[in-house]
Amino acid sequence: MNDLLFYSVSSLGGIGLASAGMLFVASKKFYLYQNPQIDQVRDVLPGANCGACSFAGCQSFAEEVVKRQDLSELNCPVGGADTAEGMAEILGVEVSIQQRSVALLKCNGHRLVAPPKVEYQGVSNCQVSHALFAGSSGCAFGCLGDGDCVTACDFSALAMDQIKGLPVVDYEKCTACGACVKACPRNLYELRPIGEQGELLFVACSNKERGNFAKKNCAVACIGCSKCVKSAAQQEVAVVDFLSYITPAADLEGIGVALSDGCPTGAIFALGIDGVKERDEKRKIIK
Amino acid sequence: MKSAKSLSSFRLGGIHPPENKLSATSPILDLPLPALVTIPVTQNLGAPAKVIVKKGDAVLVGQIIAAAGGFVSANTHSSVSGTVAKITDEVDSSGYKRPTITIKVEGDDWIEGVDLSDALVTDLGLTNQEMMERIVTAGIVGLGGAAFPSHVKLTPPKGKSCDVLIINGVECEPYLTADHRLMLEQGAELIVGIKILMQLLNSSRAVIGIENNKRDAIKQLEQLLESESGIEVTPLKVQYPQGGEKQLINATIGKEVPAGALPIEVGAVVHNVGTIVAIYHAVMKGRPLVERIITVTGKKITKPANFRVRIGTPVSHLIEAVGGLPMGSGKVINGGPMMGRALTTLDAPVVKGSSGILVMDGSESIRREAVACIRCAKCIDSCPMGLAPYLLKIWGERSELERAEDELVMDCIECGSCSFTCPANLPLLDYIRLAKQGVGRMLRERSKS
Incomplete structure (x- = not known):
């Protein structure tokens, strides 16, 4: 009975440890830097993926915003003033609030x-x-x-x-x-x-x-x-x-x-x- | 007469709508001239024509009032003699405004050089080029409905030759009998016209395809052709759309036109009987295309008739000639019941492409309520082009144009067999047309960039 317990715990634990190790190596080796601002900007966007900004969706709009670091020509009409202010805060830039x-x-x-x-x-x-x-x-x-x-x-x-x-x-x-x-x-x-x-x-x-x-x-x-x-x-x-x-x-x-x-x-x-x-x-x- | 079983037909699909050829025994009558004719400036597929008259000008029958605007275009002639009353945009059969020339009718004086006698002229000793010039000047377009300029079809592209001329006397649309009466009454002119085309296309063989419900026409033409060689009459099975260009080629010479290609690819050129008689008149009589034969019919119409009508005559004038609109009429359709479109106004004029006016009773013109598709595949069985209409409808509805293109939506001939056969009354063709428009737009943009 004890043997059974030992073998099962140790084998499953071993598999788990080995997988964790592989994942750790993979995450270090294939690490790709992404500006954390992109995720932050995406979170303040409405998430409707409606395409009103003329980009493919909220994610690609967020990427463009962070890339340009400028909100003068980018606008999310759906989000309005709140979203614009939120994005400006993340990027640390000034924004003129557009009329709805x-x-x-x-x-x-x-x-x-x-x-x-x-x-x-x-x-x-x-x-x-x-x-x-x-x-x-x-x-x-x-x-x-x-x-x-x-x-x-x-x-x-x-x-x-x-x-x-x-x-x-x-x-x-x-x-x-x-x-x-x-x-x-x-x-x-x-x-x-x-x-x-x-x-x-x-x-x-x-x-x-x-x-x-x-x-x-x-x-x-x-x-x-x-x-x-x-x-x-x-x-x-x-x-x-x-x-x-x-x-x-x-x-x-x-x-x-x-x-x-x-x-x-x-x-x-x-x-x-x-x-x-x-x-x-x-x-x-x-x- | 061959037995029904041995009659040839096209390979795929097809349906059998009730024939209702109510006006088959009514001889062609000349309709009296109306007080005003409204002649659309452009009545052909392709480039629009250019107006060359002014308000107040006196015009004669057969005078060019709008000149062709390119190679794939056709002249428009005055169909009456009188004065140009106005050149404006007028509502056409769809309700949209199109440029038209309105002429006040003052008489029936023709331009010079037109032979108005009924005598049959078989040879004038004209060269091919002279004949082509006459056809172009006369503004001949396909009278089967599409109104494609005929001279374009008579000019095969380089490296292609026409082995067989196919003459479309099928008239597979229910109700319509204009081509039937034309073959019966003007068979001799038709045969001269066929010879002109054979000479122009340098082809030695011509096949006249006629549906087997027009036995008198088949017999008549066979008699006339007894002493001729090279022209044959092929009776065809009564099946819709036997008169579709690609279906007719398949039925008469057994060849299949590849997707997206023209009939010349398999060495064939197809012309409608009406067009050929118009070409006869243009070449042998110098007569421009100013009139056509049109069927005015309907179950409630007391005397369904076939009229020889001047282009530009308002539809209301035609309906008055058969005794006015019957009580309870639901739709007046421009064309046949399968491919025609309901008119939004009776002031719309007869154009070169109009083949019939069908008055439908209110009870028979109702669209029944559409219910869900049960995937019975009847539309696929009926499609003469071998397409999957239910699928094309879905892509059209969802604007998934690339997928519609992959499913060959552009090969659809809009015959309406799928909508006719659908037990769920789905508006298949409406959405397929939508998909075709979208894909067409997409293809044009692609070819630009």
Whole structure:
């Protein structure tokens, strides 16, 4: 009985010791120096591996950060200010905190204001329907409502409004990772900085047709009337191809009210800006 | 007549959709001119054509209004005489805007040099080059549906020769009868056209492939060909897609075109019967491609018909000619039920590639709900190209383009046999098309870099 115990303990222990020795030798011989900062940086990153930084994942972003020892051109939009500060602390460098960005949908042509003219029975996939036809409302620029962006969003920041048939962005949850920008076959999403109080000012339309054609399919289309250009500085608003574009640099507080209330079709969205009238969409609904 | 068993067919796959050739006995009628025609500037595969008229110009039938924009391109002609009303972007059958020329119809005056008589001309003593010039000027494209410029197919690449000219009179799409009526009514012109092509391609053999459900056409052509040598009629089994280019080559001469290659690789050139008659008119009569034969059909249509229609005629005009849209119509399809696409507007014009207008009842046009794939492999059995549609669909859905490319997605001919046969009603072809687009884009980028 004692013999059995002795042999088994000593043989197993011996194997264990020998393996430990081999591992020790291997770890010394094949030791590869890795900057400990890489692991530290990776730990402060969100770990979503979403690719918003344009690197393959959080690990490769961390490697690049440590390699460059500079945060001026590297940014993790998902992590935001906390992550940037954390990385700066590890590297011991200064960082300017970038304003948080969100994705915004440049189309408001939902079912009530841009009623469907044809019924689409095919696959619910924007890329398929984009290749097949112009869209059920007839607008060849607007949202198809099949929800590729909702599927693409890793942060549950997008949801489909079942009545309107248009995706809705939750600006609180949105991390500006850009997945929806890539997913949309009609390039309807744009990333732009959002103010501290959630201020946003943008044209919710992408129709480049002449006003009368745009209006035919959608009551809230931008008709390119240029009224907005007159109430803003030159570098803030521009109308190209019958479509207005408000630059992210625009003074939101200064021109927001005038633009939003002045837009004859209600294509300009002003969110979180004081003094903007409640949008009366009922007026626009086409029966 | 050969018995059904000995009829040749293609080697792989295939399906048997209900034929529904409702308009097979309706003779081709000339449709009266509409008040306005909207002629898309580019109606061919390849390079877009360039507009050469201005608003307010007076044009004659057959006058070139948009010139070919390269070798793989074709001229577009005015199909009516009148005044150019506007040159704008108009909504086409898909709902997207395309450049079009709208012409106000004022009459039917043709350009000079066109022989408008019905007399059969068999020889004008033209050289090959003169004939080719006439074909190029006339803007002939493949009338089977793809609208590929015909002169390109008639110019074999260096080192390749055409041993056999294959004439596609299959018309395997259910409902459509335009080619059937054409073979019955214009058989003599067809044969002259075939001889022109044989001379141009320097080939001594031509095979006309016709599905065996068009026995009258087979008989008619056999009679006309009794005294001829080198041209034969091959009745083919009724099986979809017998009229696919590669399937037809396989069925008629037993050869298989390698993946990604053109038919000339096996010494064959395939042309549709409609194209050949158009080439006859271009060469022997100097007549440009301004009209085509189109079937207007549907189960609820009281008088399904075949019309000779000027290019640019709105679809609504055709539907009025057969008595208007029946109550409860669900879809109006441009083309046949297998490969055609539903129109989003009836204002869309007839183009060179339109072969039929099919009005489907609401109850028969519904897409049934898709359920899970049960791996029954029916799609694989039906695929005439020997692909695995269920797999291609998955790669398309997940955008795994390299894997789709490895599974030869680019060989798909989009015949729709897989979607037709799927017991789970899966939208296989929709996703395969998506994968094809993605892989095509990827290949173009690869060839650039």
